[in-house]
Amino acid sequence: SAVISQKPSRDICQRGTSLTIQCQVDSQVTMMFWYRQQPGQSLTLIATANQGSEATYESGFVIDKFPISRPNLTFSTLTVSNMSPEDSSIYLCSGGGTGAGNTIYFGEGSWLTVV
């Protein structure tokens, strides 16, 4: 199994600012992902964080708005840029092995409120 830690766990952000969320895994994982969970909604994949290269973004998400880094197998960051109230969400980091049947583990989430 893997334990995934995120920080900050919560934050209140001013409109127009940017915030970087950090994700640390206690063991090496091949795959890391970032999801968004808007209030009362399900999880939507933002991007796959690729070690040492640009992240792979899902439709509707762009690098300028959500830049992602993954310098090694246990650490990744997600930045939410130029925030607006619509960005108020839970952002979840997750990770797991390569095989599609492997368990994906999730962090506790970072709860962002944009005012």
Place this chain on the structure above:
Amino acid sequence: AQSVTQLGSHVSVSEGALVLLRCNYSSSVPPYLFWYVQYPNQGLQLLLKYTTGATLVKGINGFEAEFKKSETSFHLTKPSAHMSDAAEYFCAVSADTGRRALTFGSGTRLQVQP
């Protein structure tokens, strides 16, 4: 592409009653199926998963799910609900298509009445 449909955004049961949360999937290749639980103000925790082999899968906290290919279903059950089971439950699917990430259903909020 894979997709998941969870029937019923809210389910309410009495303590001690059977819990049944429904999940149907769509996949052009053999799927891998997961149930996650999210307690209030927390992240997601894996309840159980189906990959290959036995179609009846047992998970944590007394939950189990049965993979039925003919019905494209993976419903979650628990014989006797406990107050601590109140949470949001998500069904998810992945497959060996190169897209490794999970695709989630819309979630079902389980309420347990005393």
